[in-house]
Amino acid sequence: MDIDSEATHARGLVLFPPRSSWIAFIVPALMLLGLLIGCSGSLSAPGYISGTVSVPGSQTGTIYVLAIPEANKAKLRVVETEARPTQSAWVAASVRLSEPGNYTLALAPGSYAVWAWVDVNGDGGVNHADYAEPTGWHQTAANLHLPPVTVAEGKTTSGIDLTLTSPTPYPTADRTVANGTGGGKLTTIRGQKVLQLWGTPAERAYCHGYLVGPQIVDFINYVDLAYFAQSVSRYEEVLQYLQTHAAGNAPYAGEADAMLQGMQDGGANITVAALGRPLTRDDLILHNNIAILRFWVLHGSPFWPLAAAPSRTKSRFLLASLSPEKGKGLNYRTCTSAVFWGDWTQNSELNGALIHGKNNDGENDLHKMTVNSALIIATTPPAASGKKKTVGIDWPGYYGTYHGMNEDGLVIQAQSSLSISNWDAANILDYSLYYREALQAASTVAGAVALWGALPATRAVGFNTPVSTPYLAGQPSAPSSTYEADSYGWALRAPVDFAPGDAYSILTTNNYYKYQGTPPNERAVGNVHGYHATVEPADYRFRDMLNLVAQYRDQGRTVGTPEVIELLRAASTSKEYSGTTEFSLLWYPNSREFALAKEDLVQKVLDAPFTTYRRFTFAEVFP
Numbered sequence: 001m002d003i004d005s006e007a008t009h010a011r012g013l014v015l016f017p018p019r020s021s022w023i024a025f026i027v028p029a030l031m032l033l034g035l036l037i038g039c040s041g042s043l044s045a046p047g048y049i050s051g052t053v054s055v056p057g058s059q060t061g062t063i064y065v066l067a068i069p070e071a072n073k074a075k076l077r078v079v080e081t082e083a084r085p086t087q088s089a090w091v092a093a094s095v096r097l098s099e100p101g102n103y104t105l106a107l108a109p110g111s112y113a114v115w116a117w118v119d120v121n122g123d124g125g126v127n128h129a130d131y132a133e134p135t136g137w138h139q140t141a142a143n144l145h146l147p148p149v150t151v152a153e154g155k156t157t158s159g160i161d162l163t164l165t166s167p168t169p170y171p172t173a174d175r176t177v178a179n180g181t182g183g184g185k186l187t188t189i190r191g192q193k194v195l196q197l198w199g200t201p202a203e204r205a206y207c208h209g210y211l212v213g214p215q216i217v218d219f220i221n222y223v224d225l226a227y228f229a230q231s232v233s234r235y236e237e238v239l240q241y242l243q244t245h246a247a248g249n250a251p252y253a254g255e256a257d258a259m260l261q262g263m264q265d266g267g268a269n270i271t272v273a274a275l276g277r278p279l280t281r282d283d284l285i286l287h288n289n290i291a292i293l294r295f296w297v298l299h300g301s302p303f304w305p306l307a308a309a310p311s312r313t314k315s316r317f318l319l320a321s322l323s324p325e326k327g328k329g330l331n332y333r334t335c336t337s338a339v340f341w342g343d344w345t346q347n348s349e350l351n352g353a354l355i356h357g358k359n360n361d362g363e364n365d366l367h368k369m370t371v372n373s374a375l376i377i378a379t380t381p382p383a384a385s386g387k388k389k390t391v392g393i394d395w396p397g398y399y400g401t402y403h404g405m406n407e408d409g410l411v412i413q414a415q416s417s418l419s420i421s422n423w424d425a426a427n428i429l430d431y432s433l434y435y436r437e438a439l440q441a442a443s444t445v446a447g448a449v450a451l452w453g454a455l456p457a458t459r460a461v462g463f464n465t466p467v468s469t470p471y472l473a474g475q476p477s478a479p480s481s482t483y484e485a486d487s488y489g490w491a492l493r494a495p496v497d498f499a500p501g502d503a504y505s506i507l508t509t510n511n512y513y514k515y516q517g518t519p520p521n522e523r524a525v526g527n528v529h530g531y532h533a534t535v536e537p538a539d540y541r542f543r544d545m546l547n548l549v550a551q552y553r554d555q556g557r558t559v560g561t562p563e564v565i566e567l568l569r570a571a572s573t574s575k576e577y578s579g580t581t582e583f584s585l586l587w588y589p590n591s592r593e594f595a596l597a598k599e600d601l602v603q604k605v606l607d608a609p610f611t612t613y614r615r616f617t618f619a620e621v622f623p
Contacts, residue, residue, distance in 0.1 A: 047151035050104045051138070051160035053097060053116055059134050059166065061120040063097040070111040070148045077364060077579050080126045081604035109153045113146040114138040115366075116162050128368040129601040135367060136164035142233070144226040144274065145366075167218035167367050177266070179206045181382070185623055186211040189376075190614050192596060195396075196623045198380035202258040205399050208377075209259035213268025215373050216259075216397035217279065220287055221272045223395075227365040228293050232274055238293045239286055241423075246292075248429030248457030249285050255399045256284040288400045289430035291416065295461040298528070299423050306420060306523040334361040334510055334580065335415040336541050336571040339480040340559040341471040342504040349560040353590035354471040354479050357564035358403065358413045359572050359609065361580045370395065370582045371599045377401070378621040387440040391621060393585060393596060400432025401439065405618065408443040409470040409589035417510050418530035419462025420523070422487035429457035431465065444469055445481050449492060452483070462486040462530060466508045470590040479589075482508045486525065489518025499535060500549045505559075507549070509542045509571075540576035561586060561595075561613075568609040584608035592618035 053063055064086055068076060075090040086094040092112060093105045105114075115137040117126050127133045138160045140147045149160055170193050175186045182199015184207025195211060197204040209216065229235035242249075260281055263270055270279045286293060298304060341354035363370040377394055381387035388408065392401030402414035412435045421428070437455065438448040445467045452459075468480040482493040493514040495506040511532045517525035525531050535543050545567050552563060564586060572581040586595040595613040605611050 045154040046106045047109050047153055048104055048106055048156040049112065049114060049149055049151060049160050050102065050156055050158045051114075051162065052102050053100050053136075053162050053164065055100045055118055055134055055164045057134060057166060059118055059120050060099075061118045061122060061133070063100065063116060063118050063164070065095050065097070065103050065105065065114065065116040065162070066091050067093045067105050067107055067112040067114055067149075070113060073113045073146055076113070076115060076146070076366070077606060080128070081606060082125070084124050085126060086124075104156075107151045109151050111148040111150050114149055114160055114162065115146065116164055118164055125604075127601075128372070130169040130372060131166040131367065134164040134166045136162045137366065138162055139226075142231055144232070145230040165367075167222060167369055167372070168214035169372065170212070170215065175211050177207050177210045177262075179203045179210075179262070183207055184211050189616065189621060192376060192614055192616075193374075194376040194378060194621050196378045196380075196621070198623070200382060200385075201252075201255050201399070204379060205255035205258040206262035206265075208397075208399065209262030209264075209268075210266035211262075212375070212396040213263030213266045213270070216263060216284075216287075217268055217270055217272065218367075219369055219373060219396055220279065220283060221274060222367045223363070223365045223369050224287060224290060224293065225272065225274055227363075228290065229296075234296060235275070235293070238296050239282055241296075241299075242286055242289060242292065242428070243282060245423070245426055246285065246289060246428045248427040248455075249289065249433070252288070252399065252433060253281065253285065256281040256288075259284055259397070259399065284397060287397045288432055289428070289460060290432075291430050291460050291463070292421070292428065295416075295421060298420055298461075303420050303523075303527040304423065306521055306527065334541075334577055335359055335413070336361065336545070336568065337413055337415060337466040337482075337508040338505075338545055338564055338567045338571075339466060339468055339507075340505045340564065341479055342473070343502075344504045344559045347558040347560050350590075352471065352473055353588065354468055355559070355561065355564055356411050356413070356466070356468045356480065356587040356589065357568050358466070358585040358587070359568050359581045360403070360583050360585070361572065361577060363582055364580055368599070368601060371601060374583055374596070374598055376596070376616070376621055378623075380622060381440065389618075389622065390436070390439045391594065391618060392436075392439075393583070393594075398432060400430065400436045402432050402435065403585060404435060404439045405587055405589065405592070405594060406439040406443075407592070407618065409592055410439060410443055410448065411466075411468040411587045411589055412439055412448065413466045413585075415464040415466065415508055415510060417462040417464045417484065417486075417512050418528040419486035419512075419517070419525045420527060421461045422458055422521075422524075425458035425487060427457045428460050428487075429455065430460045431463050434459065435465070438467075444477075445479070445492075446477070449483060449490075452485075452490075458487050459485055459490075460487070462512075462525070464508050464510065464512065466506070468587065468589055478503065478506075480506050482506060482514075484512045484515035486515075486517070486530075488521040488524055489515070491515035499546055505549065507542060507545050509539065511536075511539060511542070538576070540574040541571040544570040544574045565609055565613070569607070572607040572609050579606035581607045581609060584613070586613060586615075594618070 182203030336359040392404040465483040471479040595615040597613040600611040
């Protein structure tokens with residue numbers, strides 16, 4: 001192993017001019033002076049980070065190790081899109097290795113995240129498509145997600161080791177399996193992986209585990225654990241909580257068992273290295289109750305128990321930590337929906353039919369699993385069951401669903417909203433299973449709401465749920481409303497209840513605009529300011545969409561696919577968030593069609609609404 005000093009790039013310390021012009025050398029040198037000269041005007045000595053890089057797989061290539069200042073950590077997603085990440089303005093220093101081994105980075109004193117990749121194709125950039133290039137970062141037991149590494153003047157921080165890995169891509173060829181009277185097929189339709197499942201719930205779960213077992217293991221490892229929980233201790237703590245508080249999951253526990261068995265029979269290695277143990281049925285139950293894990297930071301916070309009002313200082317600190325841009329605390333789902341029908345969609349494309357657009361924001365794990373592993377899951381229950389066929393846009397291992405449509409055109413979407421869970425409830429159930437139940441049984445907004453009220457379980461955390469159906473001219477009820485709910489109660493926000501305030505559109509982000517909490521537990525919403533009586537100045541995504549709707553109205557413009565995409569683009573690049581939309585959906589309930597756009601890992605476009613939407617019919621994704 002050797003270190004190519006000529007390729008070493010260091011904004012904290014320039015070790016040697018790169019092969020480019022002297023101008024390219026002078027700029028970082030001047031930056032070095034600005035970083036290292038203290039208030040006294042004297043030049044400080046650098047510090048060092050050292051460690052070992054290992055690459056357990058068979059992929060080889062030049063290895064680049066980058067140090068990113070803690071303040072710039074959220075910019076790693078931008079760094080990865082650049083043609084030469086080592087030269088990024090957000091990177092303090094980098095070093096190039098010809099093979100796995102030891103590395104050293106020289107840096108100005110400060111705090112840094114250390115991240116690396118293997119440049120398999122030799123183009124100097126990062127290739128995340130289908131996990132083509134191994135990546136990794138320094139982790140600690142207490143922090144699996146880019147923990148800060150402190151560099152002190154004149155000292156070496158050693159032991160900053162990195163393991164570079166690639167999750168398992170879906171197989172190229174189709175796979176099929178049978179189980180009892182059911183079966184499954186993993187196939188590809190227009191470049192998108194589709195998982196087709198049929199049979200009883202247990203039969204479908206077995207086939208699901210058999211066909212995509214390695215992807216389930218990787219998702220739990222790299223997303224649930226490393227990205228959402230961010231520590232083994234937090235993950236295990238939530239797992240223990242669910243074992244005593246999730247009785248609402250009892251009807252589905254057999255599916256978790258069947259899925260685990262299918263994974264083992266399919267040859268998946270079910271051991272998760274960070275956990276130091278094989279997966280169990282409880283891990284799969286937690287996987288299907290992921291909202292609890294993501295909101296766990298609110299348990300034991302200044303907001304809980306509800307009787308205790310948090311101080312303004314503590315409230316402000318914790319609410320700030322909810323943003324993924326802060327790189328700490330809760331990975332808060334920041335989704336957006338925009339729905340139009342009737343008068344708005346009277347054009348040659350839609351002829352008054354309903355269109356439902358949805359951005360899925362914030363699930364931005366470092367291995368791009370939420371992009372590469374996104375699945376269309378087409379489910380066919382037994383004919384005698386009375387259940388409906390459903391399509392879900394989800395991730396491997398979900399026997400519930402977060403985004404789906406049924407054969408009648410009922411559409412249900414997940415969007416979280418801030419409220420404190422009823423952590424004392426013994427029968428917690430996540431929305432993914434609430435949604436599945438409604439999609440399999442209901443055809444109308446009212447039918448879905450009635451079914452949710454009848455389930456013998458307590459809703460997990462706070463969620464806004466846009467629910468849409470096909471629109472027929474003259475129908476008496478609105479074809480789309482937002483179910484604003486938490487563990488204690490709910491309100492159904494109709495189109496006329498809030499801005500834009502007309503009878504043919506409804507917008508949804510992550511604030512309650514009707515539900516204020518349910519007595520005597522109003523603090524669940526009030527303590528975290530989940531309810532907004534108006535569109536507040538910081539409600540950027542909602543406000544940006546509202547402004548566009550006003551423009552459409554002023555211009556006499558109707559709404560079709562281009563206009564909804566324009567709205568989703570505005571929401572994904574608002575002042576509030578940018579570069580976090582991993583996938584985006586368009587639903588056409590009247591024609592039973594849908595379209596999916598994902599972050600483009602080849603062209604390196606971060607926000608999905610700016611990429612290509614692939615359109616599918618409901619029928620074509622079934623066997």
